Amino acid sequence: MRSDSSYRVPVIPSSPRFSLSATVALVTFAALATTGGCSASPEPKPTPTPLFASEKEAFAAAEEVYREYNEAVNAERRGAPDADPRDYLIGLALEGDTDARNELRDRGLTINGDGLVAVFDEEEVVLAPSPRVVAVACLDVSGTRVLDHAGQDVTPAEREAHVPLQVTMLTRGDTWAISESTSAAGTTC
Numbered sequence: 548m549r550s551d552s553s554y555r556v557p558v559i560p561s562s563p564r565f566s567l568s569a570t571v572a573l574v575t576f577a578a579l580a581t582t583g584g585c586s587a588s589p590e591p592k593p594t595p596t597p598l599f600a601s602e603k604e605a606f607a608a609a610e611e612v613y614r615e616y617n618e619a620v621n622a623e624r625r626g627a628p629d630a631d632p633r634d635y636l637i638g639l640a641l642e643g644d645t646d647a648r649n650e651l652r653d654r655g656l657t658i659n660g661d662g663l664v665a666v667f668d669e670e671e672v673v674l675a676p677s678p679r680v681v682a683v684a685c686l687d688v689s690g691t692r693v694l695d696h697a698g699q700d701v702t703p704a705e706r707e708a709h710v711p712l713q714v715t716m717l718t719r720g721d722t723w724a725i726s727e728s729t730s731a732a733g734t735t736c
Contacts, residue, residue: 598721602672609680609716610667612723621661637719638726655696663687665709666736680716685709685736709736
């Protein structure tokens, strides 16, 4: 309430010219005038909840997403219409996938068979401020074959049965996405 003694609450004359809505407007204005200078306190901002309670939980979730990605790759090779491994990729990994698909198409090659994630080993887990997992994935590609446009097997004879990849994963929304996947030269599976 105002402590200014010279302030007077407006008196509404009893005249037919004042409608009920005008009366309500004047009363509302008077109420607002007496509370001038008061403001609502700002809403408290919620404390962000971390996506993962521990590094162990974060790594387990990343491994699960990577294995789902591998299954999507295999399903796509088998012709599953709803399989889209690109849904799991962002950044350099997505660019690399696009380049690899284009090169295979340009050379008239396809890959047949399933690859398996034999090992997914932790190298680094960062929870804050930007969650990140770096791992080495050892892929068992012994069940895959490279076929030419005529369906002939052109798989290189010297190809290793296990391929080590260094995989970097970042969060996208409330899950992991593969942001980079490169050869882990010098690593054995």
